[in-house]
Each structure stands twice: as structure tokens, then as C-alpha cells.
Amino acid sequence: MRSLSLSTRRKLAANLFVAVMLAAWAIAALRLPGYVLPDPLVVVRQALAFFTDAKLAGHVVASIWHVVAALALAFFFGTALAVTSHYLRVTRILIGRAAAFLNSFSSIGWALLAILWFGLNDQAVIFAIGVVILPIFMINMQAALERRDAELIEMTASFTRSWPRGFISVVLPSLYPFMLATTRLAFGVAWKVALTAELFGGNSGFGFVVNIARQDIDTPRIFAVIAIMIAISFLADRFMFAPLQRVLTRHYADA
């Protein structure tokens, strides 16, 4: 044990920990009723059904669609508002207050209001997710604009007098890494909020599945949904956002 390096020992300990936890779960499941703690194998089988059963797979696609649509809308409006407040100084306090208000508004409140306004459908879910992550884009993109290099801006101004040209060819690219970092953060939040929004306001997606499983006390299915959601969120972060961020940072934010 002494001869192993610290990082090897850390990895070993981490994997051992997961193995012990899974074993503890399996043993505990033997003693407890299935609706309290289902067997890990039952959960795995249930999780696989989401990719083999067409109806369940449709719910996976619906949830991904809700999150992607909400992210796109919040990205567009949030960035537009941040740019407005940065360049149109007179709107700064107004937009700052709007962001602070949105940021402290209850996400469940939005979900419940969305049902009253849109009914039980995709729009309600997308609205509820989008409005929860909107302040994340407003606040972070505003901070990114503030933090940009003043010299870069001066250089742009000396090269071109055309504001749109300078904005599109210099300012916007310098924001790409921040945009991605913010989207990455918002994705994590959106993915978690989606479950709430779908449970109250949706007729499709993971939240809808969980709502029915909850009424049937179908605990294995609830566990399966949670496991898939954690897996998707982990895989998207590890294999989509992390590599993208490395590429973007190398290209646009080389300091």
C-alpha cells in the first residue's frame, strides 16, 4: 500500500467506495420491501426498458427536447438582455433588478403558474424551465462582458469604427468560452428543474413518468428515472461540455 502513489490510492479508494455502497444497497434491498428499497438489478432492468420500450423512450426524448428548447430560449433572451444592459447603460439598474427578482422567485411557483397560463403541455414545461435558468444567463453573461479585456476593446475601436463589425468579429468570439461555461451550468440546473416542471405541468417526459410511478408506488421505476437522469447529466458534462470547453478556451481565451 505504501508504494502506491497518492493519486492511485485516491482512485482505488473512490472505486472501492462505490463498490461498497452498491453492495450495501443490494444487501439492504434483500431485507427491505421492494417499494421502500428496490433491488439494484430490478432498477437496472427498469432503466434499460427506457431504451427498449418505444413508449418510454419517447419520454426520454421529450425531456431532452424540453431542456434543449428551454436552454436555447434562455440563452437567447438572457444574452440579449445582458448585452443591452452592458451597452445601454440607462437600462442597467432595470435589468439588474429584473435578474435579481427572477433569481429569487420560487421555481415551483413558476411551474404552478405555467400550468395555469399554458395548460398541461410542452409550452408550460419549456416556459417553467426557461424562466428559472434565464437569470443564470443574464447574470453570468453580464459578468463576462464586464470582465473582458479593456485593451482588446480599445484595439477593436482603433481598427474599425463600425460597432456591429467590431462586436461580431471581436467581442462575440471573446465571449464564446463564457457562453459555454454558462450553458454548462444552466444545463445542470435545467435538467434538474425539468423533472419538477414535467411532474406538475407536463404530459410527457421523465417528470410525467415519475408522477405516475409515484401514484402507483412503483419505486423501482422512480429509482430508474433518477439513475438515467444522473447518467445523462454526467455523460453530457464529461463527454460534451468538458471537451468543448477545452477547445473553446484554447481558441478564444488564450491568455
Next chain:
Amino acid sequence: MHDAAARHDWPARILADGALVIVVVLWWLASRNLPAFVLPSPWATAQALGRFVADPALMLDVAATTGRVVLSVIVATALGIALAIVPFYLPATRDIVHARILPFLNAMPSLGWAILAVIWFGVSEVSVIFAQTAILVPFCFINVSQGIDEIDAEILEMTRSFSRRRSLTFRKVIIPAVAPYVVAAARLAYGVSWKIALIAELFGSERGLGYVMYQAQTISDPATVIATCFVIVILFILGDLLVLRPLYRFASPQDRDKPLTFT
């Protein structure tokens, strides 16, 4: 956030205050043409808000939720500290905490905790507190852990050369270094808890603001839903202003005048 910097920025102030008036007027005009179950008038919403300080039953709901929020923030902060401090004293456990427990807690949907809590503990106080605490722990952990990571290794070494007593190092170096982060963690958890953790009350309780909101939604009473959201915003601001901000100033005298930001 920018209010202090822009104190002399009159046009921006006027626009910000004017926009608030315009929003209320637009809200009022829109509500006249829409049914009350879609958009209540500002007046009806204000009346619904007023009931929270007049109706004893609603006041009990406010008290119940506030109590749960405070308790779960305290428990979550304590657990966050415990989780963050383990890798500091046992370096081999770093990946267990940072690469296994944290990503899991981070990715776990809040609603998942709320539903599991009801399955495990039934409709009870325990299930609400459990779910809220579980949702808040990763937020606390990340902040405290950042504080521990930023403890200066050289200062620690110097302390060790002065004294071998671990308790002294802990009291004189570690606590003062980490305290601002602990308060920041509690502050962040407090904000999140008002925003998200009410979810636990929708399933696991028969009292509290989450329950009031859900009941109002089922009888199509958006005035109460919106009023409850305002109550939450007000309670959040009060607690932050009266308790957490002074506490933060106390914990980090060197940052007294720095604006508070969370990343």
C-alpha cells in the same frame, strides 16, 4: 448589485423605477381583459398577500416553512463542513468525496429527494427536513471545500513549527480561514432553500408555504400562488439582510466593504 455604483445615475434610476410602475399598470390592464383564474389583478394579489399577515392559519404556514428552512440550512451546512473536512485530514479520501459523492449529489434532482423522502418517511416533518437537507448539502460542501483549499500551506507549515498542538492550529488558523466560506455557504443554501426546497412540502407535508401554493394551484387561484412567491422573496430578503449579511461581516472582517458575490 449595481445600485450602489449607479447612485448618481439618475436616468437609469428613473427608468428602473418607471418600468416598475409600467409593469404594474400593464399587469392591471391585462388582468381586466383576462379571467381571474389566468391573471389576477395586482389588487387581488395584494389582498392575497395581506392574508399572510392577517390569517393565523397562514401565519402558521409561514412559521412552519421558515422553521424548516432554518433547520435544514443548519444541518446541511454542518454536513457540508463534515464532508469537506474529511479529505483535508485523510488525503486518500479526496476522490471519494470529490469524484463520487459530490457529482452524485449535484446531479440528483431535488424532486427525486422529495419523492424518496415521502416513500421512506411518509408524510412527516422528518421527510421535509431530510429532502431539503439533501438538496442543500452539495451547495454548502462546494463553498466550504473552496475555503479549505485556499488555506495557505505555508501558513499551516509555519503554525506547525510554532506548535505541535493540532487543536491550536485548528482554532487559530483553520477556523478563521474557513469561517467566511462557511457563512457564504449558509447564505447560498438559504437562498436555494427558499427557491427549491419548498418542493419537499408539496408531497411531504400538510402545512407550509409549498402546501399553500399547491392547494391554490389545484383550485385555480393564481393570486395566492403569486402572493406566496412574493412572501418567499420577502422572507428571503429579510433573513439575508437581518441575519446572514451581519454574520458574513462578522466572519470576514477583511472583506467588510467588498460586495458579496457567489460563483
